[in-house]
Amino acid sequence: MNNPTEEFSVVGKNVIREEGPGKVTGFGKYAIDIEFPRMLWAKVKRSTRPHAKILNVDISRAQALPGVHAVVVDKDCPQTLFGFGCYDEPLLARDKVRYIGEPVAAVAADSEAIAEMACDLIEVDYEDLPAIFDPWEAFGANPKTLIHENQANYRRVPIGPVQYDAKHPNAFGYYRIRTGEVSKGFEEADAIIEKTYSNAMMAHATMERHNCISHWGADDNITVWSSSQAAYPLLNQISEALDVPHSRIRVIIPKYVGGGFGGKIEMKAEGLCAVLSRAAGYRPIKIIYTREESLCWAGVQHPFEMRIKSGVRKDGVITACEMFVLVNGGAYAQHGFLVTRQASYGPLGSYRFPHFKLDNYVVYTNNPPGVAYRGFGNTQIHFALESHIDELAHAIGMDTYEIRRRNVLHENEINAAGEIQHSVAGAELLDEIKSGLERHGPLERVDGPWRRGRGIAFANKDSVAPSASSAIVKIHNDETVEIRHSAGNIGQGSSTTLIQIAAEFFKVTPERVRTAEVDTWVTPYDQLTGSSRLTFAAGNAVLMACEDVKRQVLKMASELMQATPEELELADMNVFVRDNPARLMRVRDLFRTVFFTGSFLPAGGELLGKATFTVPSSKIDPETGHAANDGLRKIFSFCTRAAQAVEVAVNIETGQVKLEKIAIANDLGKAINPMSCEGQMHAAISMGLGQAISEELQISEGSILNGDFSSYRFLTAKDAPSNEYVSTHIVEIPQFDGPYQAKGFSEATTSPTAPAIANAIFDAVGVRLRHMPMTPERVLEALDQLNTEN
Amino acid sequence: MALPVFDYLAPKSIEEACAALQSKPDTSKLIAGGQSVLRVMKFRIMAPELLVDVKAIPGLRYVEEEPDVLRIGATATQTDVLRSEIVRTEFPLLFEAISRIATTAVRNTATIVGNICVGHTASDPSAALLALDAILVVVGTTGERVVPISEFFVGHMTTSLDATELVREIRIPRRKGNLGMAYLAHAGRAAMETPLVAAGAILSVRDGVCTGATIALAGADETPIRVGRAEEALVGTRIDDRTILQASSIAAEDCSPDTDVYASGEYRRRLVAVYVRDALRTAASRVQ
């Protein structure tokens, strides 16, 4: 849909962010900043038990507290269940609670403090039930308790194989992939390695805590302002939870959202606050989650257990791989089964596996629910796989770059799930990081407490399919362009990317293009800000809407210019005859002004282009997980790949790990805004490093022990390596169907960091850490063990 | 969480502040920078009815040197102390301890006095002041008393202050000649974290022989502590790696660190050995 060889004037340029000035000056308004007249504050009364029957909820004392306007429990809510493909969750706990932190009641009051006091006055009588926190315990055929007794009857969106299996009554998702015959592959192997890898629970830790205002209007329309990263999925969830049609719900996402990372996709308190709004006499209700609520009970990253057995030949070729993965989903499904599905395909986007077998279950436990988290399961699976690849390399005495080069996929190759691979960067990324790290100087091994080592890792991230984005592009009477789309800009810079795409199309400067605030009564459908999909999907939709409005412009101009639309061209808001550019008119002259009431378009209402971009996917065989051989062979929209090489220093006395140097490479088709892409890469280092060495929600019997920023250790700018030792490498392998051949990439940036660090720790001190995060105490324990063995 | 409801008073004199505390001895609370007080109130660990703010009392914000002593007033911020030339040159241990606290924003608001009055075992200034033999000037409704810092910390988050008393000033004796001092702390990340363990050390050396040794620890016991046996093991010896290692392993034996979400007690004990050793080595290298 565009010519790759043409010279670009805006695409590929470092355009400053649309939201930049508002952020720097502090004028930018986030949902958390919004307040309204007559607004009340909400608080949620949360469960203190991991698994218990609710015998009674006494709200009388809370209701009697001056300043309290409404107190609601389950029976005051629509008796629906909501979810994200598996409908298992009530707005407020119904009959029983399934995790510590589950909403049991909610209060609306004049102030946050009063609402909180009222929550303290609500008395809940519980009868404890046996609770399960360990995924293996949950997984069995006869678990000591069922977390969702009625699971078999839940409504589900069928994706893949049947998800409920009476043999594993606590499992709510199961995916499998079957390719070849692994036993044959193992016979061909010269070495076989079998190891188990795992990760702790993590939080998204967005700067802006989850918050919203919901207003159930007296006209029965519901308006919601939210810090969400997914306006339309939120709209849909509110609709399902409240049993109100879409048309009566309006979701507004301010242009400033303080981070998402997957943690703001599902509905949080938006539906509940709407219920409170009506109960409190149609007043707007605001809630801001506390930092503890935001870290612990707004969805966490899933802990995975990953057993991998692989065979490798002496020449480095992997002959077979067998994986068993168990995901701890927590008390409600939310995104759990989709994360499980996506993680299952993760290995297949990296390497060639002649024989492959995977079984991946996600189970309910009485832990807080897991949700999407940047990488969507790929962070976990690539931590395991990339650690494992190094273990294979060591088993046959091969260089760690070399073993990866031998096995990475090639352009147009069909992978082990029958999917054809496009825009494949393999060796290119490995070459970049190798030379990138070498540029920071050679590894110098020294004695003393700090030991140095290097490691690499590769990773990939598929972007969801089917996928759909719509866009509206309006040309105003001053010839500026407005993009209406619902692809929320949550800090990743997507608005600017879309502006550049439109500016390039119209050959105008980016200053003359802006995006509208996301508002579902104005801006059209978008699937979600997630899955690294916006540049690709929303970008294509914007480009198509630009073409649509251009067609209208040329048609209107053709009548005034005595030429056919086919003879005309549009650039910089001039319409001209292609063969005689001197014959031209300005777009603004299509508008007419009478008297003093502004200008209008004589026909058609507005210069408004509209479009929907969709990506289909192939039928997938539930037994093998393979894409049908239908000419499309497509499971995902596109795949982005990444590689990183790191140098770490490991302190053998304290177990501390410092990231000293890093080369980070991503393939992204075409960098629409290189500066923005590099920004994502730099920020990803901090996030990846936190995952690798320090971020962990410590949980005991379902209770999170460190739900605050002093003890939940996410890292600071001071922990990041010095800029002088960070190199970013953009690899552009054209994505044939992307806008200007671009694709998204941002999720894959974090996945290689932890395994590269694990591999570097091994290089530095000879211990293999198979559990993330690799905290100082875990490193020290492994060193102690090594020392006792020797 | 939202702050609970409370009254607020900003007295203009120490007497007025003490009287206010006296009027509600069980339910009032002094506040300086508020960096700890507001946090524990938000966490509902404490819900005072009345906050008495010392920051409005004139004449308490100073860092002043006298011939024998450095005086730090109750409302001097941590940044004020870092800006003092004498702290930088004469008390590098204190300078190092304060400069690692949290972030610039926290240090601009938080006071040294407020910090030690929390009584937290992992307080950087507490360990430093313990090593420096600081003296606290305490004012109550019945007058002033002087408390050596070694008698100030009495238990987990508790000091020997009475609920109606206020620390007016910290006095740090100035020391002369042939000494070196150092402060080293270990935390789980490079900023915004109180230490898991920290060690402050001062060594006095004459003719190659140690004439005085001070080792103070943060995070290694219920309160900030001095490790007397380790100090004694050094006095009279030549400071070398053997004696330093000996002293650090005594320190690790004699402390009793807790386990919490930040680290296990056992891990902290190992850190004590490492950080006492390194603080002693650095102090020794700085002797002049």
Ligand SMILES: Cc1cc2nc3c(=O)[nH]c(=O)nc-3n(C[C@H](O)[C@H](O)[C@H](O)COP(=O)(O)OP(=O)(O)OC[C@H]3O[C@@H](n4cnc5c(N)ncnc54)[C@H](O)[C@@H]3O)c2cc1C
């Ligand atoms: C994010 C963060 C990170 C931190 N990191 C560190 C760190 O790494 N190392 C470290 O040592 N500290 C750290 N702190 C603590 C910080 O340095 C402050 O010193 C501390 O929070 C209290 O100082 P304040 O002046 O704000 O006192 P406040 O919070 O106002 O008061 C603290 C206590 O002192 C009492 N008090 C205050 N003034 C007086 C007085 N004149 N007389 C008697 N009692 C008084 C109060 O009643 C209260 O009990 C951190 C704090 C935060 C918020």
